[in-house]
Amino acid sequence: MAQESPTFSPLYRQIKTLIVQGLENGEWRPGEAIPSESDLAVRFNVSQGTVRKAIDEMAAENLVVRRQGKGTYVATHSDPRAFFRFLRLVPLSGEVEPSISVPLECWRAKAGPEAAKTLQINIGEPIIIVRRLLQFSGKPVVVDEIYLPGDVFTGLTLDVLKDYQGSLYSLFESRFGVRMIHAEERIRAVAADRVSADLLGVAEGAPLLSVERVSLTYGDKPVEWRRGLYCTAEHCYLNELS
Amino acid sequence: MAQESPTFSPLYRQIKTLIVQGLENGEWRPGEAIPSESDLAVRFNVSQGTVRKAIDEMAAENLVVRRQGKGTYVATHSDPRAFFRFLRLVPLSGEVEPSISVPLECWRAKAGPEAAKTLQINIGEPIIIVRRLLQFSGKPVVVDEIYLPGDVFTGLTLDVLKDYQGSLYSLFESRFGVRMIHAEERIRAVAADRVSADLLGVAEGAPLLSVERVSLTYGDKPVEWRRGLYCTAEHCYLNELS
DNA sequence: GAGTGGTCTAGACCACTGC
DNA sequence: CAGTGGTCTAGACCACTCG
DSSP: OSSSSTTTOOOHHHHHHHHHHHHHTTTTTTTTTEEHHHHHHHHTOOOOHHHHHHHHHHHTTTSSEEETTEEEEEOOOOOOGGGGHHHHEEEESOOOOEEEEEEEEEEEEEOOOOHHHHHOOOTTTTEEEEEEEEEETTTTEEEEEEEEEETTTTTTTHHHHHHSSSSSSHHHHHHHHOOOOOOEEEEEEEOOOHHHHHHTEEEEEEEOEEEEEEEGGGGEEEEEEEEEEEEESEEEEEEEEE | OOOSOTOOHHHHHHHHHHHHHHHTTTTTTTOOOEOHHHHHHHHTSSOOHHHHHHHHHHHHTTTTEEEETTEEEETTTGGGHHHHHHOOEEEHHHHHHEEEEEEEEEEEEEEEEHEEEEEOOOTOEEEEEEEEEETTTTTTEEEEEEEETTTTSOOOOOHOOOOOOHHHHHHHHHHOOOOOOOEEEEEEEEEHHHHHHHHTTTOTTTTEEEEEEEEEEEGGEEEEEEEEEEESSSSSEEEEEO
């Protein structure tokens, strides 16, 4: 017999979708607590265990953070613990150190075929391009070129970038309401071009890590495309396989 | 008041430990099914829900694979689905293609300070070093140098490697009972040395990805240290961030 | 239809936090 | 102490696989 319920979705997943919608709609903002499991159970008219399973999945996806005895909180990029979730660069030896972002340029352009395809917008639609440097203990280690859809990031200027203290994603979250929740990186080794070599203080042609990232927000909608060149003379990209 | 139970471990985690021990001891072998949840519940004298939660964690850690309606199976590197779990190399364009391992050398040596530290053995203990090439559609893309603790892999020779069809980890699992369940990779960009350049068919000094991996088995015991040089002219290292 | 994993419930109790 | 997440149980029922 044919499959009876091709679109079967368990109750806890429907509940999860509802709670995620609450996050999307801003019903609960980053850093805030969502209602308790029993409150949500009453609200959605299901058992507490079902709400729990929904939140379990959300916690596994880093959408939300549980704190025993306190509550469940909406994940935020302002949380220092989230800093190294997307930047997997660690020193070859020594302690993990915080990075400083140095914005270089910020200009507007129209999306070319590649940017349009990656950001899932139409060719010719406005985009914003940011170039910035990442420094560890004063030394430049990464140069990033970041492509953003212009309609979402209206008002983003070099001055805004320079004024902000904290990570880029933290700015995107608090200023533009855009939360990166997932990303895919493609890593290659390339030879440093003249400009990047100068910025990173290495010889032209030196090997660099090219890290191309597409960041997604709710519903797997792409909202950032960036290409970083990482100098791995004193740092390395750390990845856990499991 | 001071914390009352610093070593508190929930029941389901104790059950999990017991089941994992069954895997370690070979009570259930890779590819086989473990007993049903209700059987295990009876055996350990807990409720089925508690067994379920234990297995949930094991499934999340890829120790075990659930198949609805059939049972729960011990994960195996022979399963094609596990092939790309540790090799995150995909073509820049086109379909994912299977890789072929070409063993080049296999010799015995004594562990130096670095190998000893990484493999957590004593300096001077026997190790085995393997060099091999990885080819995609006939072209060499990766050259690996692999360090293994000699006492675990006794009997490993170049002929054994050449005779075996399938992945290295599949061989380690079936021939030596060693299961890699976790790994950590450190990625850098380096310039190709003369030998590697020749093997990979690139110019000396061409940028290559250096991927250093430590693989761990049960109890986070390191059992493999390898360094791979990846040519990323037509492939890239793909990584999901979440 | 029997057996397995997957879902859902209701209720009890434990561990942690903060007032 | 009240409120929150975390654990554990027992039982019912659903979805899937296979003989």
